[in-house]
Amino acid sequence: MLWSHRVIALAQDGNGVTPGVETPEGPREFRAGWVIGTDGARSSVRQLLGLPFEGHTWPDRFVATNVEYDFGKYGFELANMIADPVNWAVVARLGRENLWRVTYGEDASLAEDEVRARIPAHYAAIFPGREPYRIVAWSPYRVQERAAPSFRVGRALLAGDAAHACNPCGGLGLTTGVIDADCLIAVMTAVIEGRAPESVLDFYAEERRRVFHEVTSPLATNFKRTLSEKDPARREEDRNGFRTNAARVDNSVTATSLSKLIFGKPMPV
């Protein structure tokens, strides 16, 4: 692990890759068999490969806040979605006792200090009670549905947000990045150890891209729609769907089949 190192260039030939890196001691070149770009949604590796980030940025703005408040007292579970045409929110418990992530939508035209000033008004609409709270952190951001047209170019591969980014409703961003890593470890290890042909890397690249386009992004998009649906008839339809699902005794089967879709086909190694 090399801290304060920034990839700024990338060359490759038939035997390996040569990333150019900015380091505290000045620019330096590395040589390796492969490079995996896991450098986030603004990935330098993806850009150096000449790959666009295809898709769209949502017009609305999200505000992620970390707040100390006793949601547990009101029966909130580890992850909760509040569906409302205006005051929708995702409320999830973070690791520490009573520290929660509350994410909601905000007017995209507001300046940052106005976003901060309006947090109490949003909380008043979202929180179940009127007890005092403590805001630990907050951050407005824009959300995206985008993916690279290919997750492999020769000896360079992409994983996580560098490869694909979706809106956070449903918590699928990090989740699918971790699955990418798991799949890539399996195929890359097999190639390096000579147990599998390089074509398994194409399988990784195509399968993880397919999962994004066919499963993750549509799911996240539907979660986003459901949370803030304005049409009363569709809201009622969604509510009935939730009720039916919640009442099913084989509820865990639904969750398992969803996980299977996100995991995609097993890597062929």
Ligand SMILES: Cc1cc2nc3c(=O)[nH]c(=O)nc-3n(C[C@H](O)[C@H](O)[C@H](O)COP(=O)(O)OP(=O)(O)OC[C@H]3O[C@@H](n4cnc5c(N)ncnc54)[C@H](O)[C@@H]3O)c2cc1C
């Ligand atoms: C506010 C917010 C809330 C979210 N909530 C959820 C959630 O509830 N559930 C969920 O599953 N996902 C959530 N996500 C998405 C999740 O955070 C991302 O999907 C995840 O962090 C992606 O991980 P990553 O390792 O691919 O990229 P990142 O976490 O972005 O890490 C990229 C790393 O690469 C480094 N880097 C960048 N450029 C270079 C370079 N040129 N050279 C070297 N290093 C570089 C960066 O410093 C960084 O350390 C949320 C995102 C945001 C912004």
